[in-house]
Amino acid sequence: xxxxxxxxxxxxxxxxxxxxxxxxxxxxxxxxxxxxxxxxxxxxxxxxxxxxxxxxxxxxxxxxxxxxxxxxxxxxxxxxxxxxxxxxxxxxxxxxxxxxxxxxxxxxxxxxxxxxxxxxxxxxxxxxxxxxxxxxxxxxxxxxxxxxxxxxxxxxxxxxxxxxxxxxxxxxxxxxxxxxxxxxxxxxxxxxxxxxxxxxxxxxxxxxxxxxxxxxxxxxxxxxxxxxxxxxxxxxxxxxxxxxxxxxxxxxxxxxxxxxxxxxxxxxxxxxxxxxxxxxxxxxxxxxxxxxxxxxxxxxxxxxxxxxxxxxxxxxxxxxxxxxxxxxxxxxxxxxxxxxxxxxxxxxxxxxxxxxxxxxxxxxxxxxxxxxxxxxxxxxxxxxxxxxxxxxxxxxxxxxxxxxxxxxxxxxxxxxxxxxxxxxxxxxxxxxxxxxxxxxxxxxxxxxxxxxxxxxxxxxxxxxxxxxxxxxxxxxxxxxxxxxxxxxxxxxxxxxxxxxxxxxxxxxxxxxxxxxxxxxxxxxxxxxxxxxxxxxxxxxxxxxxxxxxxxxxxxxxxxxxxxxxxxxxxxxxxxxxxxxxxxxxxxxxxxxxxxxxxxxxxxxxxxxxxxxxxxxxxxxxxxxxxxxxxxxxxxxxxxxxxxxxxxxxxxxxxxxxxxxxxxxxxxxxxxxxxxxxxxxxxxxxxxxxxxxxxxxxxxxxxxxxxxxxxxxxxxxxxxxxxxxxxxxxxxxxxxxxxxxxxxxxxxxxxxxxxxxxxxxxxxxxxxxxxxxxxxxxxxxxxxxxxxxxxxxxxxxxxxxxxxxxxxxxxxxxxxxxxxxxxxxxxxxxxxxxxxxxxxxxxxxxxxxxxxxxxxxxxxxxxxxxxxxxxxxxxxxxxxx
Numbered sequence: 001x002x003x004x005x006x007x008x009x010x011x012x013x014x015x016x017x018x019x020x021x022x023x024x025x026x027x028x029x030x031x032x033x034x035x036x037x038x039x040x041x042x043x044x045x046x047x048x049x050x051x052x053x054x055x056x057x058x059x060x061x062x063x064x065x066x067x068x069x070x071x072x073x074x075x076x077x078x079x080x081x082x083x084x085x086x087x088x089x090x091x092x093x094x095x096x097x098x099x100x101x102x103x104x105x106x107x108x109x110x111x112x113x114x115x116x117x118x119x120x121x122x123x124x125x126x127x128x129x130x131x132x133x134x135x136x137x138x139x140x141x142x143x144x145x146x147x148x149x150x151x152x153x154x155x156x157x158x159x160x161x162x163x164x165x166x167x168x169x170x171x172x173x174x175x176x177x178x179x180x181x182x183x184x185x186x187x188x189x190x191x192x193x194x195x196x197x198x199x200x201x202x203x204x205x206x207x208x209x210x211x212x213x214x215x216x217x218x219x220x221x222x223x224x225x226x227x228x229x230x231x232x233x234x235x236x237x238x239x240x241x242x243x244x245x246x247x248x249x250x251x252x253x254x255x256x257x258x259x260x261x262x263x264x265x266x267x268x269x270x271x272x273x274x275x276x277x278x279x280x281x282x283x284x285x286x287x288x289x290x291x292x293x294x295x296x297x298x299x300x301x302x303x304x305x306x307x308x309x310x311x312x313x314x315x316x317x318x319x320x321x322x323x324x325x326x327x328x329x330x331x332x333x334x335x336x337x338x339x340x341x342x343x344x345x346x347x348x349x350x351x352x353x354x355x356x357x358x359x360x361x362x363x364x365x366x367x368x369x370x371x372x373x374x375x376x377x378x379x380x381x382x383x384x385x386x387x388x389x390x391x392x393x394x395x396x397x398x399x400x401x402x403x404x405x406x407x408x409x410x411x412x413x414x415x416x417x418x419x420x421x422x423x424x425x426x427x428x429x430x431x432x433x434x435x436x437x438x439x440x441x442x443x444x445x446x447x448x449x450x451x452x453x454x455x456x457x458x459x460x461x462x463x464x465x466x467x468x469x470x471x472x473x474x475x476x477x478x479x480x481x482x483x484x485x486x487x488x489x490x491x492x493x494x495x496x497x498x499x500x501x502x503x504x505x506x507x508x509x510x511x512x513x514x515x516x517x518x519x520x521x522x523x524x525x526x527x528x529x530x531x532x533x534x535x536x537x538x539x540x541x542x543x544x545x546x547x548x549x550x551x552x553x554x555x556x557x558x559x560x561x562x563x564x565x566x567x568x569x570x571x572x573x574x575x576x577x578x579x580x581x582x583x584x585x586x587x588x589x590x591x592x593x594x595x596x597x598x599x600x601x602x603x604x605x606x607x608x609x610x611x612x613x614x615x616x617x618x619x620x621x622x623x624x625x626x627x628x629x630x631x632x633x634x635x636x637x638x639x640x641x642x643x644x645x646x647x648x649x650x651x652x653x654x655x656x657x658x659x660x661x662x663x664x665x666x667x668x669x670x671x672x673x674x675x676x677x678x679x680x681x682x683x684x685x686x687x688x689x690x691x692x693x694x695x696x697x698x699x700x701x702x703x704x705x706x707x708x709x710x711x712x713x714x715x716x717x718x719x720x721x722x723x724x725x726x727x728x729x730x731x732x733x734x735x736x737x738x739x740x741x742x743x744x745x746x747x748x749x750x751x752x753x754x755x756x757x758x759x760x761x762x763x764x765x766x767x768x769x770x771x772x773x774x775x776x777x778x779x780x781x782x783x784x785x786x787x788x789x790x791x792x793x794x795x796x797x798x799x800x801x802x803x804x805x806x807x808x809x810x811x812x813x814x815x816x817x818x819x820x821x822x823x824x825x826x827x828x829x830x831x832x833x834x835x836x837x838x839x840x841x842x843x844x845x846x847x848x849x850x851x852x853x854x855x856x857x858x859x860x861x862x863x864x865x866x867x868x869x870x871x872x873x874x875x876x877x878x879x880x
Contacts, residue, residue: 025292026603026687027639028646030284032259033251036191037120038643041613042551043183043247046544047169047528048176052618056115058104062087072113073126077133084109084137091142096174103146103177106139110184114618123615131188135203140185144215146178151228154237167524171239176525179244186251193255211256212483220490222256225249226498233501233520241525242505243548246555253559257483257566260284267456267569274459283692286401290688293719402725405453410729414448451728457572464573464759479763484570487563492577492760493770499581502556503590509552510594511602522552546607553594554644557651564658573759576752579659588659588669591652596678603645603685646687653682653693660700665749670697671704680716688723695720699732 033039063070066083075083090102108115112127134140154175189207192200214220219227225245232240258266268278408431415434416426423436434442467474479485491498507513508522526548532538560582568575610616660666670676675697682694699720702710710717710733717733760768858865 024686026641026646026685028641028643028687029288030647030650030689032254033190034643034647036187037124039187039191039251040184041615042547042644043180043244044614045169045243045526045548046540046609046612047526049612049617051173051176052111052114052614055104055108055111058101059108059113061101062105071116072109072130073116080133081137084133084139088137088139088142091146099146100174100177103143103174103181106134106143107177107181107184110134110181112615114615117619120615120619123619127184127188128192131185132199132203134181135185135189135207140182140207140210143178143181144221147175147182147224148217150175150178151224151231151237154239167239167521168527168529169525170529172241172525175239176241176244179241179248183244183248183251186248186255190251190255208255211252212486214490220487222249222252222487223490225252226491226494226501229505230494230497230501233504235520238521239524242522243525243552243555246505246552246559250555250559250562253487253562257487257562263565263569270456270569274456276454276456276459281402284689287689287692290401290692290723292686292688292691293683293723294715400726401723404451404726404728406448406451406728408452408454408458410727411445411448411452414729415445448728456569460572461755464755467762468755468758482570484566484574488567488570488574489764489767492764492767495578495771496581496584499578499587500585502560503582503585503587505552506556507590507593509549509556510590511549512593512597523548540609540612543607543609546605550605550607550642550644550648553648554651557648557655561651561655561658564655568658571759573756575658577756577760580749580753580756582655583659583666588656588666589673591656592670592673592675592678594652595649595682599649599682600684603641603649605642605645607642646685646690649682649685650687650690650693653690653697657693657696660697663748665746667700668704670701676701676705676709680713683716683719691719692723695724699724702732703734 034042059072060070062083066086068075068079068083072080084106087102087106091099093099109130110127112123112125112130114123114126117123117126186207189200189204193204193208211221215224225248228237228240228245229242229249231237232242232245264279264282271278412431415431418437418441419426422438422441427433434445463477467476504520505522508520523545526541526545528541532541564575564578567578660670679694679697683691685691695716698716702717702720721733757768760771
């Protein structure tokens, strides 16, 4: 029925006549990081070009001091190690200038001694060899100590008072040298570890262990870097170079926790340990073989649709170019597939049960990518039955790309409705009995059970409920000291501040944010002391500032997503704790604000000048770069898109999905913020993975958008049906949701927060108390102005038009006020009727642990109260 409805809708669907949208799919491949060369090049701003020469000068002065020729490559291994040891001793002297000269010398070595080479490959090989020497001699640890000294000295009140008014590139020179050395060592070891390099095998193991262990002051390196971000956002250290800090934090977290491949292996390992089936479908692998859908209709199409005669004439002349529409036509026209819609409804819609279940299909469930530019011989894109023998015909089947799933909760709901309908009563906590139900219901339950998916989160939540119900008899398993567990324990006391700081940096770097006098200045490590005078210099600085923002968005989005994924795998309540604080800090409207731009233009933006990227800018003969060269080099690249921008967009969409999935209250936030038009614009980017996450977000809110929206967006509805995983008894395409009452949502969030607080208080009592006193209350330092301040415009009216008002990111502020700032008016209980769990939800964690002084009157009359209120009251224990 669903497929036939979609088939009929194609005839009435509006057509996209924008030829610019009919290009090939982006050949972007989602990965943990970009290439090593690009990741190193993005560390440096173009305004730092002059400092490369300072590093060479420092090295030459040091070698002259040691009476050696300034040529690192001519020295043997013993001499090189001896020089590194001398430089490390020099790092400990009290003279700051002398100390930083040695630091610059070490940075030059980490940069591959580029003044002595003639090619990028030679420079990379030198970096690879020198990092081994530097790490073996303990340079990484020494530079961590240098970083601690700089943080302490930089945050003194005198320095802050001087620098807070006018911060430039010169103010962060020493910090940038230290962070650059730490970053190059970290990124080089990470890259070699990914390549399974034998030379780096022992170093990589030792380095990962060092990252996951506390430093000499008891802090993890990741926590120290998060603290730097927090200080920067609070105004205590306005000259911290944020780009280098977030890049280093990202790479340290990625190396310490593990990337996508490690996440997949750990997840399957945990599932097998819990007695569950390993995951067979990986989203990243499946989406590589999916093809992007055509974009939704534009405003011109809607206007054309209102003029039938003109529209009919245009349709008669228009080339058929919709990939998803064409795929449907191929299904209908393929010989021997006349019954495809019915078969799809019975087989594909139920996971291919006709052939023995979801794992029985040998045929492919997707169609290989076809470049439209290669199909000019067949202008109407109709299937050709006279295919030349050297061209393989596409494999067209009615299979869906995902095996359908169902939750235990959905099966219980189905059983409960069926029992009430056919028998007249319900059986509480009975998941098995089918007595008295007709045979079709038996078959339906069997189909649902065959596709039931049990997640690790379900197992962990069930265990937590057992412990809460029987705290004495239920024994908790020993907590494994995984890297994610170590990180969570370290960030827990100040996690709210860290989330706020990361989102403030993300907001400041967003291309849609407007510069405000009170906002943080993330351009402190880009702006030179002397502003540009010529047009060429202005062009260079403009490109550099755009590039700077893009790199920050890329790093911050990757950090948040990495933490969410690892915490969810380690324990679902750790993930929920971080998620709720992200929601408190207005992460959802912030991400929507980010996408409320011309996203196609953002993805294809080229804020890059290849001639100025390291090491190209210092190796070989440098050309005389003019203004025309800047423009030319910015346009001529090997890709029609920016890797970091596509990466950032996918990361933010994945974060949004993780925050909202299975949370009705947050889905309603999407609806109230009118996110559907914003997300629909994102579908214009022709990349299957990005479109998949957008379609997931649209699917969550479809039932709340009204019949008219669904009727006028059938192309989007059909794309959801074809590309997003099916939940067997989910009526997402209809407005029949019984859980859409707004007053239920607050209780849902309150209950979740109470469970999370109970989990944290039991496992980490000391850290939770610190978090309760310093992280959640309104007295927390700096929280009053640590707001992301997302403003999307518009007002809330009777028609549901949303306002992205100025958001208070303080999680301890009043719940009703916070919801009011989200633009949600009415439908939520007032503060007067908040329950204990409500207080737990709105930031007062550990309320049950507070000591309450009993009055003398109560103590004197306690026995009377006990007799009247306890002994004489009859308790229905069965009801409890």
